Amino acid sequence: MRILLLAVLVALLPPRAPAETVVAGFSQTSVAITTSFSGSEIFIYGAIRREAPPPAGPLDVIVAVTGPSTPVVVRKRERRLGVWVNGPAVQIDAAPSLYAVATTRPFRDLISYTDDMRHRVGLDEVIRLIDAPEWLVDRQAYRDAVVRVRRDQGLYFIDDGGVSLTQDTLFQTRVRLPANLTEGDYRARVFLLRGKAVVDVYETDIAVQKVGIERFIYALAQEEPLLYGIVSVLLALAAGWSAAALFRFFVP
Amino acid sequence: MNIYLPIAEVSVNAWLVLGLGGGVGMLSGLFGVGGGFLMTPLLIFIGIPPAVAVATGANQIAAASFSGVLSHFRRRTVDLKMGSVMLAGGILGSAAGVQLFAALRAIGQLELAVGLCYVVFLGVVGGLMLVESLQAMRRVRHGTARRRQRHNWMHGLPFKMRFRESNLYISAIPPFAIGALVGVLAAIMGVGGGFIMVPAMIYLLGMATSVVVGTSLFQILFVAAFTTIGHAVANQSVDALLALLLIVGGVLGAQVGARLGPRLKAEQLRVLLALLVLAVCLKLGYDLVRHPGELFVLGTPGR
Numbered sequence: 001m002r003i004l005l006l007a008v009l010v011a012l013l014p015p016r017a018p019a020e021t022v023v024a025g026f027s028q029t030s031v032a033i034t035t036s037f038s039g040s041e042i043f044i045y046g047a048i049r050r051e052a053p054p055p056a057g058p059l060d061v062i063v064a065v066t067g068p069s070t071p072v073v074v075r076k077r078e079r080r081l082g083v084w085v086n087g088p089a090v091q092i093d094a095a096p097s098l099y100a101v102a103t104t105r106p107f108r109d110l111i112s113y114t115d116d117m118r119h120r121v122g123l124d125e126v127i128r129l130i131d132a133p134e135w136l137v138d139r140q141a142y143r144d145a146v147v148r149v150r151r152d153q154g155l156y157f158i159d160d161g162g163v164s165l166t167q168d169t170l171f172q173t174r175v176r177l178p179a180n181l182t183e184g185d186y187r188a189r190v191f192l193l194r195g196k197a198v199v200d201v202y203e204t205d206i207a208v209q210k211v212g213i214e215r216f217i218y219a220l221a222q223e224e225p226l227l228y229g230i231v232s233v234l235l236a237l238a239a240g241w242s243a244a245a246l247f248r249f250f251v252p
Numbered sequence: 253m254n255i256y257l258p259i260a261e262v263s264v265n266a267w268l269v270l271g272l273g274g275g276v277g278m279l280s281g282l283f284g285v286g287g288g289f290l291m292t293p294l295l296i297f298i299g300i301p302p303a304v305a306v307a308t309g310a311n312q313i314a315a316a317s318f319s320g321v322l323s324h325f326r327r328r329t330v331d332l333k334m335g336s337v338m339l340a341g342g343i344l345g346s347a348a349g350v351q352l353f354a355a356l357r358a359i360g361q362l363e364l365a366v367g368l369c370y371v372v373f374l375g376v377v378g379g380l381m382l383v384e385s386l387q388a389m390r391r392v393r394h395g396t397a398r399r400r401q402r403h404n405w406m407h408g409l410p411f412k413m414r415f416r417e418s419n420l421y422i423s424a425i426p427p428f429a430i431g432a433l434v435g436v437l438a439a440i441m442g443v444g445g446g447f448i449m450v451p452a453m454i455y456l457l458g459m460a461t462s463v464v465v466g467t468s469l470f471q472i473l474f475v476a477a478f479t480t481i482g483h484a485v486a487n488q489s490v491d492a493l494l495a496l497l498l499i500v501g502g503v504l505g506a507q508v509g510a511r512l513g514p515r516l517k518a519e520q521l522r523v524l525l526a527l528l529v530l531a532v533c534l535k536l537g538y539d540l541v542r543h544p545g546e547l548f549v550l551g552t553p554g555r
Contacts, residue, residue, distance in 0.1 A: 035493070037256040038263050073551040075360050083368075083540045086360045091553060145548030152546070179254065179263035210258060213493070217258040221488050229484030232311050232492045233477045236499055240315030241322075243503035251507070 021049045021200045022061070022192040030207040031177060031186075033214055039179040044102075045172040046190060046202070054168065057195025060103065060110040061163045061171045064121055064191070065206065067097030067155075068184035074142045088135070090142045094128045097182045098155050102162030102173040112196040119198055121191065123147055123156070154178040183208055183218075259491035260304040266497060268298060273312070273501025280316065280502070281509020282516070283525050286444035286472065288313045289377070291498065293370060293532050302363050304491050306353070307483035309442025311495040314476035316502055317444060317469045324466030331417035331463045335470040337424050338431030338449075342475035345435025350482035353440055357487065360551055364540070369441050371537040377447050378529035385522035418459040418467070426457060431471060438479045444472040 024046030031040050044063050072095045075086040103110060107122065116122045127143050136142070150156040155178060163173040186206040192199050210218050220228045255266040272294055280287035288309050295305035324330050356362040409423035430452045434445030449468045453459045459467070484490045 033256055035255055036253070038254040071553050073360065073553050075549050075551065077544055077547050077549065083364070084544055085364055086549060089360055089551070142548070145546075146550060149546060149548060149550050179256070180261065182261060214256060214258040217492050221259055221484065221490070221492075225485045225488055226481065228492075229481030229490060232484060232490050232495065233314055233480050235492060236311050236315035236480075236495055237318045237477075239496055239499045240318050240503050243500050244319045244507060247504055247507045251511075 019052050022190055022202045023047050023049055024190040024202045033210040040177045042175045047170050059168050060193040062191040063102045063163055063173050065100040065175050065188045067186050069094040069096045072146055074145055092146055093130045095146050096126055100157055100175045102159040104163045104165050106160045107158055115198045181208055183210055257491050257494050260300050269497040270501040273498035274505035277502035277505025278509035281506035282513045286313055286446045288443035292442040302366050303489040306442035307489040308491045308495045310476050310479040311490055312498045313444045315499040317473040320469045321473050329463050329466035330470050331415055331467045334415045334418050335467045337427045338471045339474050341428035341431025342435035342471055343478055345432035346439045346475050346479045349436040349439025350486050354486045367536055367540050371533055374529050374533035378526050378533055382526035385526055389519045417463050435475050438475050
């Protein structure tokens with residue numbers, strides 16, 4: 001009985017704290033999309049705390065900022081009668097709206113496959129295509145297309161070597177958020193790796209939100225589309241009329 | 253100065269958009285055309301999503317035609333009865349067009365449909381305009397006038413109505429059908445449709461020319477307003493901020509154009525406009541047939 005109790009207690013006890021932990025700070029944890037929004041840059045810095053002498057193996061840091069994951073429809077263009085026509089749609093079940101990763105070394109060299117899968121860090125783990133249609137032979141081409149198109153739009157990027165690590169203790173990096181950002185709760189994670197294995201993760205949310213007039217217009221358009229349409233027309237008529245009246249006033 | 257558009261969800265240069273509105277507005281002031289057929293393609297060229305470009309274009313047209321309608325009312329050059337028949341057709345056409353637009357968007361063929369519509373209509377209109385203006389230049393030189401056709405097959409149709417201001421006694425079907433066609437085009441292409449309606453009213457219906465422009469503007473104003481509301485409800489693709497920039501630029505440009513117009517040679521300008529329309533048509537046509545650098549396109553499910 002006593003042995004059983006001890007076993008339960010041991011099981012319930014928190015696991016031993018890792019030898020190394022990561023502490024990180026963000027220059028901002030919210031991004032306001034204002035009318036003049038033209039992208040933003042987040043400065044991410046931190047330190048590695050140790051209770052004991054550092055273990056062996058190379059030390060690495062990965063900083064990953066990802067946008068909300070949503071389904072995406074991918075179509076391949078085909079030439080028909082000389083014109084490029086969109087082919088049938090393949091639905092990618094989830095792809096983040098933004099994928100910004102900065103590392104201390106080339107990504108593939110510093111994280112093991114199992115840890116990549118467990119923490120869903122790499123692009124292959126982030127973009128999921130579960131139910132591919134039967135006719136689809138080349139699923140990878142469609143997933144690659146999502147990455148390629150969004151990379152060209154500045155939404156996906158991997159900055160190999162973008163994290164600078166000083167004396168295996170201090171690190172810092174900058175993550176640039178592009179101007180064509182969409183709203184949502186973004187996830188920012190800092191991974192500490194020792195010998196390709198994740199030893200600690202620091203995680204926080206970055207809220208990206210339209211504010212002010214942007215917020216107002218977007219919310220009205222989504223929630224009260226009829227009212228929004230009527231207001232748009234009235235606003236347009238008023239603007240057109242008053243601009244013409246102003247012009248006539250100054251230039252008779 | 254960049255400005256983030258809340259519905260288009262892109263950041264564009266505000267001066268570029270104002271300049272675009274101003275440039276197209278100046279052309280419309282010079283030639284008395286709405287300019288929607290240039291505005292929508294140009295918006296797409298600068299990176300506005302086609303769905304937003306079309307819907308916002310309709311909003312801008314409502315504003316651009318408003319002051320025109322007011323001044324035509326003051327001069328009593330609007331045939332309200334004719335305008336109402338065409339408007340009834342236009343509302344029906346626009347409602348159908350908005351539904352068609354949403355359906356095309358859902359199956360991912362909207363861009364293609366908009367592009368094809370533009371190539372066909374800009375090609376036809378630009379070509380006709382070029383031929384017409386070249387002939388007109390020749391006529392100015394030789395001093396011969398063109399005669400209008402007065403009697404044709406349309407006079408056999410039922411539902412005859414008297415349109416006093418237009419000086420006509422004809423069936424209500426042709427004006428209703430013309431209005432409906434223009435309504436569909438307004439919803440799919442984001443145009444006012446004056447470039448089709450005005451020639452149709454003059455040559456097909458044989459309306460008194462003095463009321464043609466006022467009456468077509470009257471129809472365009474309400475159809476554009478209805479189309480804007482339709483797109484806002486069905487597609488949530490009207491960007492009020494983008495529209496506002498285009499309107500301010502457009503109205504100022506139109507005033508400049510209207511003052512500049514009388515000082516320039518109209519016939520030569522018309523040739524230039526025709527060439528401009530054909531150039532936009534060629535660019536859009538080329539985009540449809542040339543090999544796209546990226547073979548894959550992304551979309552959001554359901555829209």
